[in-house]
Amino acid sequence: TKWVYTFGGGKAEGAAVDRDLLGGKGANLAEMCNLGLPVPPGLTIITEACAGYYSHGRSIPDDLKAQVRAGITRIEEITGRVFGDNQRPLLLSVRSGARASMPGMMDTVLNLGLNDHSVQALGHDAGDARFAWDSYRRFIQMYGDVVMGLDHEIFEEILEDEKGRLGHGQDTELSAVEWQHVISLYKRAIEEELGESFPQDPEVQLWGAIGAVFASWMNARAITYRHLHNIPAEWGTAVNVQAMVFGNLGNSSATGVAFTRNPSTGENELYGEFLVNAQGEDVVAGIRTPQNITEASRLASGSDKPSLEKLMPEAFEQFCTICETLERHYKDMQDLEFTIERGTLWMLQTRSGKRTAKAALKIAVDMAEAGLITRHQAVTRIDPASLDQLLHPTIDPRARRDIIGSGLPASPGAATGEIVFTSEEAVLAEKEGRKVILVRVETSPEDIHGMHAAEGILTSRGGMTSHAAVVARGMGIPCVSGAGNIRVDLRNELLIAAGMTLKKGDVITIDGSSGQVLKGEIPMLQPELSGDFGRIMEWADKSRRMTVRTNAETPADARAARSFGAEGIGLCRTEHMFFEGERINVMREMILAADEAGRRIALDKLLPMQRSDFAELFSIMHGLPVTIRLLDPPLHEFLPKTDEEIADVAGVLGMNPADLRQRVDALHEFNPMLGHRGCRLAISYPEICEMQARAIFEAAVEAARETGAPVVPEIMVPLVGLKSELDYVKACIDAVAKEVIGEAGIEIEYLVGTMIELPRAALRAHVIAESADFFSFGTNDLTQTTFGISRDDAAQFLNTYIQKGIVEQDPFVSLDFDGVGELIQIAAERGRRTKNGLKLGICGEHGGDPASIRFCEQTGLDYVSCSPFRVPIARLAAAQAAI
Numbered sequence: 001t002k003w004v005y006t007f008g009g010g011k012a013e014g015a016a017v018d019r020d021l022l023g024g025k026g027a028n029l030a031e032m033c034n035l036g037l038p039v040p041p042g043l044t045i046i047t048e049a050c051a052g053y054y055s056h057g058r059s060i061p062d063d064l065k066a067q068v069r070a071g072i073t074r075i076e077e078i079t080g081r082v083f084g085d086n087q088r089p090l091l092l093s094v095r096s097g098a099r100a101s102m103p104g105m106m107d108t109v110l111n112l113g114l115n116d117h118s119v120q121a122l123g124h125d126a127g128d129a130r131f132a133w134d135s136y137r138r139f140i141q142m143y144g145d146v147v148m149g150l151d152h153e154i155f156e157e158i159l160e161d162e163k164g165r166l167g168h169g170q171d172t173e174l175s176a177v178e179w180q181h182v183i184s185l186y187k188r189a190i191e192e193e194l195g196e197s198f199p200q201d202p203e204v205q206l207w208g209a210i211g212a213v214f215a216s217w218m219n220a221r222a223i224t225y226r227h228l229h230n231i232p233a234e235w236g237t238a239v240n241v242q243a244m245v246f247g248n249l250g251n252s253s254a255t256g257v258a259f260t261r262n263p264s265t266g267e268n269e270l271y272g273e274f275l276v277n278a279q280g281e282d283v284v285a286g287i288r289t290p291q292n293i294t295e296a297s298r299l300a301s302g303s304d305k306p307s308l309e310k311l312m313p314e315a316f317e318q319f320c321t322i323c324e325t326l327e328r329h330y331k332d333m334q335d336l337e338f339t340i341e342r343g344t345l346w347m348l349q350t351r352s353g354k355r356t357a358k359a360a361l362k363i364a365v366d367m368a369e370a371g372l373i374t375r376h377q378a379v380t381r382i383d384p385a386s387l388d389q390l391l392h393p394t395i396d397p398r399a400r401r402d403i404i405g406s407g408l409p410a411s412p413g414a415a416t417g418e419i420v421f422t423s424e425e426a427v428l429a430e431k432e433g434r435k436v437i438l439v440r441v442e443t444s445p446e447d448i449h450g451m452h453a454a455e456g457i458l459t460s461r462g463g464m465t466s467h468a469a470v471v472a473r474g475m476g477i478p479c480v481s482g483a484g485n486i487r488v489d490l491r492n493e494l495l496i497a498a499g500m501t502l503k504k505g506d507v508i509t510i511d512g513s514s515g516q517v518l519k520g521e522i523p524m525l526q527p528e529l530s531g532d533f534g535r536i537m538e539w540a541d542k543s544r545r546m547t548v549r550t551n552a553e554t555p556a557d558a559r560a561a562r563s564f565g566a567e568g569i570g571l572c573r574t575e576h577m578f579f580e581g582e583r584i585n586v587m588r589e590m591i592l593a594a595d596e597a598g599r600r601i602a603l604d605k606l607l608p609m610q611r612s613d614f615a616e617l618f619s620i621m622h623g624l625p626v627t628i629r630l631l632d633p634p635l636h637e638f639l640p641k642t643d644e645e646i647a648d649v650a651g652v653l654g655m656n657p658a659d660l661r662q663r664v665d666a667l668h669e670f671n672p673m674l675g676h677r678g679c680r681l682a683i684s685y686p687e688i689c690e691m692q693a694r695a696i697f698e699a700a701v702e703a704a705r706e707t708g709a710p711v712v713p714e715i716m717v718p719l720v721g722l723k724s725e726l727d728y729v730k731a732c733i734d735a736v737a738k739e740v741i742g743e744a745g746i747e748i749e750y751l752v753g754t755m756i757e758l759p760r761a762a763l764r765a766h767v768i769a770e771s772a773d774f775f776s777f778g779t780n781d782l783t784q785t786t787f788g789i790s791r792d793d794a795a796q797f798l799n800t801y802i803q804k805g806i807v808e809q810d811p812f813v814s815l816d817f818d819g820v821g822e823l824i825q826i827a828a829e830r831g832r833r834t835k836n837g838l839k840l841g842i843c844g845e846h847g848g849d850p851a852s853i854r855f856c857e858q859t860g861l862d863y864v865s866c867s868p869f870r871v872p873i874a875r876l877a878a879a880q881a882a883i
C-alpha cells in the first residue's frame, strides 16, 4: 500500500480532490504546492493508515515506517537540513487532519526533533539562542501535554511563576538563559508527574506524535463530535508531517490567520490578525492581543499597533496576491494560516471559511455577479436552515448577555418583553400596546390566543416538538422550551432563575436561536429581506420545480407567508379558528348539545364566523390555491378540564357544573390521537362537515364576486383510512356545493382530497385515489402512526434513543425516509397509477425541513407546505433539490 504522499518543492503527489485520502488539511497543502505557492515541504500519511493502526493492535505497520522515512529524506533534501542532526537539525510539525474538519482531534505538535543537543545547534545556526530555547520550551510543552498526557496547566503555572519571579509581562521578554531554566523545570515536572523523562531521541518523538494523532481519533471528544455531526468512525484521520518554519525568529517574523473576505459581513475585504515574533496558536490563544493585517481594519478598530501592511509591506503584498489566487482557484472564501520567517512568507493551511448566514448570502451573490461562480452554484452555497437567522430579529452580537437560564432553541429569533404568566394577561397587554413574554410550565391549545399576543414564549417543560415549540414555530414567534433550570411558580407569579426571583412585569429577553434566557432588554438587529437575500431567492425560484405553500389559518400568518413568497395555502387547520375569543364558547355549546338539533343551533352561529375567516384568507391569497382541512382534533380538546374552568364555562353556558363535568368525562378518551377525530367526526356528526363546507363555498362565492380572482378551494378530509370514509364525507361536501353554487349562480371549481396520514391509507392509495382529487401527506401523524410513537409523549424517550444511537434523528423533525418515506412513495406511486397526475403535497413540520424537501423532490411531489417563516427556507431547499 502507498501510505505516504509527499508535497513540497513546487509539486505534490496528491491534490485537493484527494480529500478522502489525505484529509482536508493534507489535500489543500498538496493543492497549494501544485499551485506553486510557498508551502514548507512535508508528507501526509493517508486516512486509511489510521485503520491500519487500529487493526494492528494500535501499532504502526512496518511498511508505513519505511515510507515515512523515505518521505523525510525528501524533506531533508529540499530543506538542506537533517532530522535529528546536531549541526543543521530539521524540525517538524505533526498535524492531524480528517476529511471533515474536527475540532475534537489532537492538537498540533510543533518543533519536533529538538533535544538538549540540537537546541544548541538550532540557536547557533540561526544566530539567535533565545529563539532556539523558546522553540524547545514550546515543543516540551506541546509534546508533554498532547503526547505524554500531562495537564497543560502544570506548564502554564510554571511559566507564570517564573514570569512573576523575573518581573516579565510577556513571554517574548524571557531571555535564552531564562527559557533554559523554565525548560529544566518543565522536564522535572514531567519526571515527577509521569515517572519518565522527556524523550531525547527524535525518532521516538516522531512516532510518539504520529501514534498520538491516530489514538486521538478514538478519544472521547472526537467520538462525541463524530456522533453530533454524523461522521463515520471508519474514515480515520490523516497525519501531516511538515518542515517547520519559524514565526518566532525575532521581529521580522510573524504568524497569523486570515479570511479572504469578512466572515461576519461578507464584505470583499481581507480580514485577519497576526502576531510578531510568535508561533502556532499564539494568535488565537489570546496570550497577546493580535494586530490587524490590513491598515484599513487597523484604522476601523482604532488599534495603535501597526498593521502587517505597514510593518512588512512586501510579505503583505505577496499575501494579498496569494489570497486572490486561492479564491479564484477554490471559487470560495478561504480561511488561511500563514507564517513569516525573517520576511519570507509561508502558507500553512487553506480551507473554505466558516461564515454567518448574512455573509454567506453576500459572498455568494458577489461571486456570482463577478462571474466566479454560476447562479446555480450561488444558490447551492447557502445552507437553507441558516436563513432562519435572517428572518427574525436577532440579538446584536456586540450586546452584553446576562444569561439567567437556558432551554431548547425551539423557535428562532429573539424577543424582549414583560413577564406574564397567563394567556389572558398576554392578550390584555397586547390591547394596551405592551410587549410581553408568555412564561408557562407548558402550553396547551387554550393558550393559542395568548401565544399570538406575546412577543415570545418561554416554557420550563417540553421538547422541540412540544405544543409550545410547534405552535411558536408555526407562528414565527421566538420560543425557548424546556428551560429546566428556571422555575415557574404560577401560583405566586414568580420566575426563579440563577438565584434570582423575577416578578410579573419584569423584563426578560429570550433567544430562540440559542435557547438562552436573558435578563432585561437587549439590543437587537432587524431582519433584512431585500438585497442579497432577495437576489438568492429570485435565483432559487427560477431553479425549482415544486411549489411552496404555507400552513396558515390567521390572516396575519397568511399575509406574512405571502410576503415570504408562499404560493398558496397547503394546510388551513380550521380548528385553530375555533379557539379565538368568543368562538370557543359557541364551539363548546355545539359539542355539549344533547342532540343534532342542539348542535345545529350552535353551528348556525359558527357559520358566519368561519365564512368570514375563509373569505379573508381567499382574498389575501388572491386566486392562489387554498387547502382547507375539515375539523380534525378530538372534541374534548375544546372542553374545560379543571374544576375551576368547568365552573367558569358552566356559568357562561348556563349549565349545572356537575352536568358539565359528566359530559366532559363522557367525552374523555384513553388514546385521543387514535380516537374520535378526523373524518370520524364528520361521519358521526355530518352537520359539522355541512357547516364547514357551506362556509367554504359561500366564502368562495363572496371572494369570486369581490376580487374577481377565481378561487379554487381544496377541501381536505383528515385521517382517512378507508375509501368508504372519504366517499361518505365527499358526498356531504358535494351536496352542499351543489346547493350553494346553484343558489349563487356562478361557477366555482373545487377539489376534494384527503390527507394520507395512516399507513392503511398509504397502502390503499390506488383505491382511495378513485375518490380523491389530491393527496396531502400529513407526515406528523403519518410518522406517529407508522412508528406507533405518540408525538406528545415522544420527548420523554426520544432523547434517550438519540443518545444511545437507537435512532439517528428525531423522526418528527427529519422525515424517516426508510419507513415513513417508503409509505409516501408507495402512496404516490399507487395513487398516480389510478389517477395520472394526481396532485401530491406534503404538509406538517417536515414540509419546511431541507432534507425532507429533497426527498419530496425525488418522490415527485407537486408542492411542500410549511409554516410561514419557513417558506424562504423551503423555496431555497426545493431549488437545491432540483439543481
Ligand code: ADP
Residues within 6 Å of the ligand: 040, 092, 093, 094, 095, 096, 107, 108, 110, 242, 243, 244, 245, 246, 247, 255, 279, 280, 281, 337, 338, 339, 348, 349
Ligand atoms: P489546527 O487544525 O488546530 O488549525 P494546525 O495543524 O493547522 O492545527 O496547526 C496549528 C498551527 O500550528 C498553524 O496555524 C501554524 O501556526 C502552526 N504550524 C503548523 N505547522 C507548522 C509548520 N510546519 N511551521 C510553522 N508553524 C506550523
Ligand code: MG
Residues within 6 Å of the ligand: 337, 349
Ligand atoms: Mg489550522
Ligand code: MG
Residues within 6 Å of the ligand: 632, 718, 719, 757, 778, 780, 781
Ligand atoms: Mg393529522
